[in-house]
Amino acid sequence: MTDQAVERRSAAVVEMPDELRRDVKLLGRLLGDVIAEQGGKDLLADVERLRKAVIAARRGEASADEIAAMVAEWEIDRAVLIARAFTCYFHLANLAEEHYRIRTLRERDAEGEVLKESLAHAVQELGTARVQELVEELELHPVLTAHPTEARRRAVVTAIQRVSTQLTEYNSPGRGASEREESLRRLLEEIDLLWRTAQLRDTKLDPLDEVRTAMAAFDETLFRVVPQVYRSLDAALGEGTGTRSPLARPFIRYGSWIGGDRDGNPNVTAKVTREAVLIQAEHVLTALETATTRIARTLTANAQYAAPSRELRSAISTAEDAHPDLVSELATRSPQEPHRQWLLYVAARISATNQRDLDLAYRAPAELLADLRLAQESLAGHAARQAYGELQHLIWQVETFGFHLAELEVRQHSQVHATALAEIRAGGALSPITEEVLSTIRVISWIQERFGVNACSRYVVSFTRSADDVAAVYELAEAALGMRAPVLDVVPLFESGADLDNAPGVLTGMLEIPKVQTRLDTTGRRMEIMLGYSDSAKELGPAAATLKLYQTQERLTEWAREHEVKLRLFHGRGGALGRGGGPANRAVLAQAPGSVAGRFKVTEQGEVIFARYGHMAIARRHMEQVANAVLLASSPTNGSRTAAAAARFRSLAEQVASASEGAYRALTEAPGFPEWFALVSPLEEIGSLRLGSRPARRGLGAPRSLDDLRAIPWVFAWAQTRVNLPGWYGLGSGLASVASVEELRAAYEEWPLFNAMLDNAEMSLAKTDRSIAERYLALGGRNDFAGQVMAEYDLTRKLVLQVTGHTRLLENRKVLSRAVQLRDPYVDALSHLQLRALTALRKGEVSEREAERLSTLLLLSVNGVAAGLQNTG
Structure with a gap:
């Protein structure tokens, strides 16, 4: 027996918690019922044969050859159905694990313990004074990307979410027998629909589809969870949160490459970038209007018990002069409720901003913030809980998301810029690619005019080899718009081993570029560079790339110190371990001393987005873990300890x-x-x-x-x-x-x-x-x-x-070991199905029709294995 076979048997000591086992068993049984109903009991029997065989193989009681022979007996169409069954099982097993994680988090929270790796834990470890000092520089900057690593269709993700809702209902305590019976019926109905939903996409996504998919994470989670994270920090920093001015400042900023990253993607055009920003703006303005209206409708405090300030009364009077019909209607609907009137008026202005009604619209988020703070300051005198409760959450949301939701970043390959510049300097006719480069810069300018510089100013240059690659972007901007060129922070991306070695020299050359000097003067000598984990790992291997990136961070941190630059490192990490993935909080703590300094920017992509931001409780936990790690990594004590170990x-x-x-x-x-x-x-x-x-x-x-x-x-x-x-x-x-x-x-x-x-x-x-x-x-x-x-x-x-x-x-690592153990036998089943298809296709001795069916089996198994392993790229 091999070492791995022995290990498989010893792994059985990792017991599954009763609650998790119950949910997995329930969902598996209901899926079995659906399979039997739709495909017949003989289909379910074949699924069970394969399931038992791979489990037996894990125990050393069956061979891979026996399983391969079993799989080869089935017609291809039958094998496709069996692959679908195991893929659906993985979706349900993942869901059961997610529910168990959420229950565990809530139980710990109910016990009142300080969770490790939380913001409260960071305060406990470092002390309130030190955290308050660090918070002034604290910034988390997750950047959502459209890199294709999510194997599930959006329709499948939505179906899984509906199953999740019904599982929550079914497991809710205190429900009567008839209520549980109805929940079980609905749960079975949703699993039936998951089974009937096609796992594979019929058409290729376009960039705007990817933008809209990312918006689901914002609509369902991010907008609501961000103020909860700030509230956690505020509560940890001092008593009385919700009754005083907050001690926590907003420190999360979202970015996006979706609709902006054109490196190697000809489908991302200037028009797409413009549309992406408009989609983002529509979603955030709708969310802000909804939140403001909700708070306004509940803010029924009578003027007798919460007298408005003189400033608020004056503002209402001014609004009435400008929009008499609107303000009169609000006063009629909410008599003697001035704060409610004012916030309903603010909601109307947000709606007008979304509709481009320039007569009533806000010109910038700063105007909205001023109006919200006017209400907050008025309430603070007589109703502090109303001032610093939900209204504070809304203020934090505006400060975090503005009117653009996430900063859209543009990325393009340095060679594209070099070719475009050569054409422009030659003075002849310009190619479509060069015209597109210039159009992109014009769109950046339009975005800044419409939504402000913070909406789109970072321009990432892939394969930066010298400072000339950075200067090229500024020259192209002048060629596109002359003196009206947009504000740009050009971010060099270092990816290969040689480029990582050359990074400090490139930065030194950047300091000689006049436009860079101007930006450094404007931003307080802040500069951003990006490190590419994926291509460096593909070139050097995982261990050498990890150590090379660490060494580069050390050298860049020293360079920044010598040149008095506040350097922010942008980590281009993937979800898989071969692309810099792994637990985000541990990744932060493993950075070179001084390289974090309260600032952490990282890409989030594909399945990672929905794994981390698909549920409120998990999203909050993830964000607190990363913030905790950034605070700890920025502490001089931790930095000294890490530096000593690195030197040794x-x-x-x-x-x-x-x-x-x-x-x-x-x-x-x-x-x-x-x-x-x-x-x-x-x-x-x-x-x-x-x-x-x-x-x-x-x-x-x-x-x-x-x-x-x-x-x-x-x-x-x-x-x-x-x-x-x-x-x-x-x-x-x-x-x-x-x-x-x-x-x-x-x-x-x-x-x-x-x-x-x-x-x-x-x-x-x-x-x-x-x-x-x-x-x-x-x-x-x-x-x-x-x-x-x-x-x-x-x-x-x-x-x-x-x-x-x-x-x-x-x-x-008990939790991870249990997760792998739960899935491994079923991944084995899909691997055997995939091997059958791949072997036949590689031999090439099949008809065109059979090749098409084998390809379907192969792709379904690819989809299922991705779901089972929970990493695709």
């Missing part, structure tokens, strides 16, 4: 990085590797999933090198093979290069970066299945490559366990 283990880290990169490049740069990778994985087929509007690769045809392939399909495809190579490959060779295991253990114990790197690799290794991975790798017909991959896996697994001191993977 610097030579060890360089040794690990060098050896791991060597092993990684020996595989990925070997002749024939890209072609082999395309054969052993569903790489080619992933493009058919229509995950997003962005092309999956640069250029056409099969990839000739890794440079042709984007990081997302690279990681996505390896996850499907159950190898998860981008999350761990090379680390074993890196660890093996260090003679002393004790020194490695000391680095793991003392250095947050090394600890996070090994724990993330352990997570990726836990999602790797050796026996199934070997079946995928065999499809390429290269035993040398397959043997190389599996040998590195065995070495990495062995040494990670030695260094961490664990007897099995994820031994110290």
